[in-house]
Amino acid sequence: MTAESPKNQRAERYNAREAEARWQKTWDEQGIYATRNDDPRPKYYVLEMFPYPSGRIHMGHVRNYTMGDVVARFKRAMGHAVLHPMGWDAFGMPAENAAIDRKVHPKAWTYDNIAAMKKQLQSMGLSLDWAREVATCDPAYYKHQQRMFLDFLQGGLVAREYRKVNWDPVDMTVLANEQVIDGRGWRSGAPVEQRDLYQWVFKISDYAQELLEALDTLDRWPEKVRLMQKNWIGRSEGLLVRFMLDSATTPGGEGELEIFTTRPDTLFGAKFMALAPDHPLAQAAAAKNPKLAEFIAECKRIGTSQEAIDTAEKMGFDTGIRALHPFDPDWKLPVYVANFILMDYGTGAIFGCPAHDQRDLDFVNKYGLGNTPVVCPDGQDPATFVITTTAYDGDGRMINSRFLDGMTIAEAKEDVAKRLENSFLPPSERGRSAAEGCRVGVNEPQAGPPPPPSPLQGEGDERPAQVRSNNAPVAQRQVNYRLRDWGISRQRYWGCPIPVIHCSTCGTVPVPATDLPVTLPEDVAFDKPGNPLDRHPTWKHVKCPQCGGEARRETDTMDTFVDSSWYFARFTDPWNKDAPTTPEVANRWLPVDQYIGGIEHAILHLLYSRFFTRAMKKTGHLDIDEPFAGLFTQGMVVHETYRSKAGDWVIPADVTIEGMGDQRRAHLTATGEPVEIGSIEKMSKSKKNTVDPDDIIGAYGADTARWFMLSDSPPERDVIWTEEGVQGAWRFVQRLWRLVGEVSEVSGPQARPTTFGPEAQKVRKAAHRALANVSDDIARLRFNRCVAHIYEFANALSEAIGSIETLPSPDLAWALREAGDILVRLFAPMMPHLAEECWAALGHNSLVATEAWPEVEPALLIENTITLPVQINGKKRADVTVPREAGKEEIEAAVLALDTVQKALDGKSPKKVIVVPQRIVNVVA
C-alpha cells in the first residue's frame, strides 16, 4: 500500500458486461482456443454432451458447459493439448413440430436456433474450438453416418426385421425399448402401442457380453451408471430344457416344447407349463379351439398398451396339452397359455414352480393347481415347511426332489444340468417339435409378410440353441440377455435418411457409396400426420443401382441417437470430407478423457455410443473400444415454483418475495396479487420456474453465473437456483476486483527475497495451500470445495492487506504480489473474464488464459510446529503444540503435563495414551 493511494472505499466497480465482451473478442482474435491436431503435448479431450438446438440455452446448459470449461482451462494451464469442441444434436421431432405448428421449415428453424444458441454460448466465455463445430443435420455430417450404416450392413451389424415395435401414436413413430418410459413415449408422453413393422436394427445384442464385461474397465465412471447399464443388459444364466409332449393332446402332433429357466433346481416343484399368447404352439392350439382363440384375443386387447400389461391380473387358459416331466415320463404337466409370459424373452414358454416364484404362485392359487416346496430354508423343518401366499426365493437345501434332496441350490442346478445335457429324447417318441420351423425369436418374423430377401447377408437367428439335430440333448446351458437389438427406423422427415433402396427384383440394395449422401428433399409438406418423405411425390422413386429397374427409396430415417453415437469421434477431424474419421487422428484423441452430461443419458446415449465405437472399430474407422474413459454426471438446476390464485404457473422474474423462513410471501411484481410458493423442482417450461441465462448474464455477467453454478452444491447433485446465491456470487466478483486492485497498488521488489519474515511467510503459506487444494479439487471435479478454498484464500489475503498500516516490507510486498498472481490464476478457469481483467491490472501483458498453472512450493505446505487436538476418553478437551518432528514420547509428556489432563486424571496414571502422529492424541483415563 503506497502513501499516495490510500484505501479507496469507492473503488471502481468491475463492469462485467463491458469487460466480458472485450476479452471474448481478444481471445477470438488471437485464436487461443483453436486446437491443432499436430500439437505434440500430451492430449486431453474434454467434452460436454452437445445440445439439442431448441432455440435457447437453459441453466442446465450453463452448469454443464461451465464444468467442462473449467476442466479444459485447467488442463490447458497444466500443459496439455486440449480438445474442447462443440456441436449440435440437430435432428429430431421438435423441428417437425415447429414446422407443423408454425409453418417454418425444419431446416430454417434448426439453423436459426443454432445461430441464437451459439451466440448465447459465446457470451458465456467458453474456451471452445468453434472451428470444429458440427451439426448432425448437415449433409456433410450425415453423409458419413450413411457410409457407416452401409459398412455396418456389410459387416453384419445391421439387420432388417419384421418385428413387434413400440409405436408412439402421437409422434407417429417407432420407439426403442429404451425410449419407452413407464409405458409412454419418452418425448410425447403418449401411451405406447404394439405394432408389427419392418425395422432396421443395429445388432447391439451381439455385443451384450462385451458391453457388460467392459463395464469393469470403466473405473472413472460413476458406479451408479455402470450398475444401470449392467441391469439393462440383464445377463442371466440358465438352461434350455425340452419337454416331451403327449402328442395325443397336441393340435398337430407336436412332440416337444422348449422352455428357458434359471431355476432348473426346482424342476420337481413344477406344477404347470405356460406359453406366451403369441407362442406358435398356442397359436396352433387356438386354431382348433375357439375358446382358446378368444382368450388369446382377450390378452392382446388388454395388451395394446404397455401400461395395461403392467397392471393386468394374471390369467391363464388350459390348452389341454400335457407335457412330460423330463425326469419322470409318467408325470404329466398341464400346458396353459398365460398372459404374463413374454414371447420375446427366452423361448416364450416356461415351466411353473409356484413354491419358489411369486408369479407362478399367484397363478396356481388362482387356478387351484397347488404347490410343492422343493427348497427348504436352513433352520426350517422340511416336514412342516409350507408355502401359501408368498413364494420362497432364498437359499436352502433341496427337499421333495428325489435324487436332489439335501443338495444346495447351486449343487442341484449343476446336477440337473449335467443329467439333462447327457440325456437324449428317444427318436421314436420325438415327433415334430412344437417350435420347429415356427419358433419365434426376436430376429425372425412371426406374422405378416415375410421380409424381402436380402442380397447382403444371411439373416436369421444365430443362437445355437436353434440348431438342433435328432440327437440333441434334453437340455443345454444358455445365457440370455435382456438387451434387445437397437431398432433405428423412424417414420420421420427430420432425420438421417437410411441409404438403401428397395427393388422388387433385387430386394434391399445399398445406395452406392458414390451416391452418398442421400439428402433430404427440401420441398416437403407437414399438413398431415405421418412421414412427409413417404408422401413426397418424387423423392422416393429411384432406379435400382443393381438392375436399373424401378425401385423405391427407404423412407424411414434413423433414430437421432445414431447421430449422437459418434459425434465425439467426428470432432477429432471434422474436416475430413472423404471419411467419418481419420483413424490415426481419432485414435490419438480418443477416448474422451472427461465426458460431462446429465444422468438421464446413463443408458440410452452412453450404451449406444459404446456399441457404436465397437462397430466403428470393426469397420475400420477407429481402433479403440470405449469412447469415454471418464464420465461425470452433473445434477440438475432446480428452482422454487410459483402459482397464481388462478392456478397458473408464474415465472420467477415476475415474482417479488418478502420475508424469510415461514414468513416468506410472494406476490406478482406488477399487480401485487399474492402468489403461492410451491415446491422446488427441476427448471422446466411447463412449470415456468426457469431463469433465462441471458437475463442473468446481462445483469451480472457470465462470470457470476459460472461461479454460482459451481459453488454451493456438489456438482453431481442438484443445485437450487436462488437470487441470494447469485447476488452472493456477484458480490464476490466485485470483492475480488477490489482485492486485486489493492494488491496491484503494492509495489514490491522484482527479485524474489532470499528470506521471508513471519507475515510474508503466512501469506505465502495461505497462497500455496490454496494452490494445492484448488489443484486437487479441480482435478477431482470437486468444484464446490474449490470455490470454498478460493474464498478462504481471498479472506486470508484480504486480512493480510488490511492489517498493513504503513508501507509493507519488501519481503511482504513480494509475497502479496505472488499471492495476487496465484489467486488470479486459481479462479481463472471459473471466472475467465474477471481473471483477464485482474491479470492486466496486476501489470501482466500476457493473457491469463494462456498462462501456465502456478507451481506449488511443497516446503510451504509443511508446518514447523503442529497443534494437536487432545482428547480425553474420545472427547476433545485441549490442544497441544509440539515441534513437527516431535516423537511419541515427547508428545505424550507434553500432553500429560497439561492442566486439563492433570485435572481429568486426578492424580492417577492414564490407562493408555494413543498418539497418532500429525493427527491427534487420546488419553484414556
Added chain:
RNA sequence: GCGGACGUGGCGGAAUGGUAGACGCAACGGACUUAAAAUCCGUUGGCUGUAAAGCCGUCCGGGUUCGACUCCCGGCGUCCGCACCA
C-alpha cells in the same frame, strides 16, 4: 417386488475412522452515511450459566473401536433406476 443412493445448524453444504458444522447464504449487532445502498468489523447448532465452563448434538436402536457423520447389524424416511425377463 428387485436393485441403488442419500439422511449433518434457519438453508446449501465441509469433514483419508481422529478437533463435527470448513466455505457460502440468510439473520442479528456494530462502524461509515443527513439517510439508504454498497462496503467493513463482529455474533450465529441446542441447553445451563453474568462468566469461566459444562452438558447434549450428524434420522432412530444396537454393535465394533482408545476414538464413529464415517465401519457392521436392524429399523424409519426421502429420492432414483428397473419392473410379469422365467
